[in-house]
Amino acid sequence: MDKQRLLAIAKRFGTPSFVFDESALAARMLAIKEIVGGSVHLCYSIKANPFLIPAMRTLCELLEVCSPGELEICEALHVDPGTVLFSGVNKTEEDIDRAMDAGVTRFTAESPLHVELLHAAAKARGRVYPVLLRLTAGSQFGMDESDLLSFIRRREEYPFLDFAGIHYFSGTQRAKLDKDQRRELVMLAGLIDRLKTEYGFICRKIEYGPGLYFPYFAHEDHTDTLAPIRELAPDLKELAKKCELTIEMGRFFASACGTYLTAVADTKTNKGTNYAILDGGMHHVNYLGGMMGMRVPVIDHLPGPAHGDETEADWALCGSLCTTADVLVRQIPLAGLARGDVLAFRSIGAYSVTEGPALFLSRNMPRIILANDEGERLVRDTIHASAINQPNIK
Numbered sequence: 291m292d293k294q295r296l297l298a299i300a301k302r303f304g305t306p307s308f309v310f311d312e313s314a315l316a317a318r319m320l321a322i323k324e325i326v327g328g329s330v331h332l333c334y335s336i337k338a339n340p341f342l343i344p345a346m347r348t349l350c351e352l353l354e355v356c357s358p359g360e361l362e363i364c365e366a367l368h369v370d371p372g373t374v375l376f377s378g379v380n381k382t383e384e385d386i387d388r389a390m391d392a393g394v395t396r397f398t399a400e401s402p403l404h405v406e407l408l409h410a411a412a413k414a415r416g417r418v419y420p421v422l423l424r425l426t427a428g429s430q431f432g433m434d435e436s437d438l439l440s441f442i443r444r445r446e447e448y449p450f451l452d453f454a455g456i457h458y459f460s461g462t463q464r465a466k467l468d469k470d471q472r473r474e475l476v477m478l479a480g481l482i483d484r485l486k487t488e489y490g491f492i493c494r495k496i497e498y499g500p501g502l503y504f505p506y507f508a509h510e511d512h513t514d515t516l517a518p519i520r521e522l523a524p525d526l527k528e529l530a531k532k533c534e535l536t537i538e539m540g541r542f543f544a545s546a547c548g549t550y551l552t553a554v555a556d557t558k559t560n561k562g563t564n565y566a567i568l569d570g571g572m573h574h575v576n577y578l579g580g581m582m583g584m585r586v587p588v589i590d591h592l593p594g595p596a597h598g599d600e601t602e603a604d605w606a607l608c609g610s611l612c613t614t615a616d617v618l619v620r621q622i623p624l625a626g627l628a629r630g631d632v633l634a635f636r637s638i639g640a641y642s643v644t645e646g647p648a649l650f651l652s653r654n655m656p657r658i659i660l661a662n663d664e665g666e667r668l669v670r671d672t673i674h675a676s677a678i679n680q681p682n683i684k
């Protein structure tokens with residue numbers, strides 16, 4: 291989205307606000323589909339940004355939903371429950387009932403308890419539900435391989451569950467394909483073979499989260515942000531020959547489509563350092579790996595009415611929160627920065643919008659704007675955190 295349009299959006303809707311460009315998102319998703327080909331399916335992890343669901347439900351086969359709250363969002367948006375994969379490390383009996391009542395048919399099991407709860411709920415409904423057994427990568431997520439193999443061996447004890455295959459996700463922002471993703475794909479291929487030869491079990495589906503890397507910072511190479519999927523595609527296609535393969539991602543799909551608009555509220559020079567105080571801050575902005583403002587994200591400077599001459603100076607960009615932690619950028623050269631200028635933080639389409647500590651210090655939450663080739667629409671107005679951060683005493 292060009293700078294002129296962003297400035298017009300900042301003027302029309304105000305700051306701080308997030309703008310998510312659905313047209314850019316669609317173009318990226320179509321490019322990814324083209325790269326991986328028809329044998330590799332796409333699943334969007336809505337944790338990355340639930341505001342993209344309206345666009346993503348037409349761009350992906352599946353939506354990964356991992357909390358009751360995320361399911362409520364899908365219900366409110368009338369998402370087809372048949373496209374939901376209900377995952378999550380803490381599934382209660384109520385959560386499972388609620389999801390099944392809502393029409394969800396696909397589940398992951400991350401523990402022996404999940405298998406038992408899913409089986410009981412399926413039995414109560416008298417129907418068979420497909421379940422992916424999530425294999426742990428060595429954290430609290432998923433189940434141990436020994437548990438997984440035990441369920442496969444004893445699968446006849448669970449007549450109301452169809453163990454359709456394996457779910458595997460080990461981490462995000464992983465740039466070393468040889469060290470991480472390729473090894474994991476080889477491991478999964480080996481597991482499929484072992485399940486067949488040792489357990490007579492045909493693994494029909496693999497849902498795999500490759501956690502591909504997206505560059506956020508100015509010093510990184512942004513020339514081809516699709517390179518990781520292009521490089522991994524042959525390996526994915528190879529695995530897809532063995533069973534139905536779905537890749538589940540958030541960051542890699544969504545990062546590029548988002549921009550955060552925040553205006554300069556004040557400027558000052560303290561002990562030789564130029565500070566710009568922004569009307570947003572760390573409660574909205576979180577670039578993974580940002581190292582407390584040491585790494586500089588890609589930022590466009592949009593001049594406001596008081597914009598100064600083009601003299602360049604180094605600035606520390608700080609947010610509105612009364613904490614020394616609220617430094618978005620420790621040092622960035624900007625020309626003529628003045629009160630009323632708008633800074634557009636790029637590639638912020640994933641996570642920041644829900645991941646920031648939005649309630650800290652009771653500042654208002656940002657507006658959310660969806661944009662496409664036809665125009666822009668406000669899809670969430672600002673929310674007063676003060677209404678949430680107070681005891682209910684009359």
Ligand SMILES: Cc1ncc(COP(=O)(O)O)c(C=O)c1O
Nearest residue numbers: 335459462463499501539540541
């Ligand atoms: C199970 C699962 N799948 C997918 C994702 C999305 O990861 P990414 O945003 O790196 O694609 C996550 C992120 O935490 C996850 O836990």
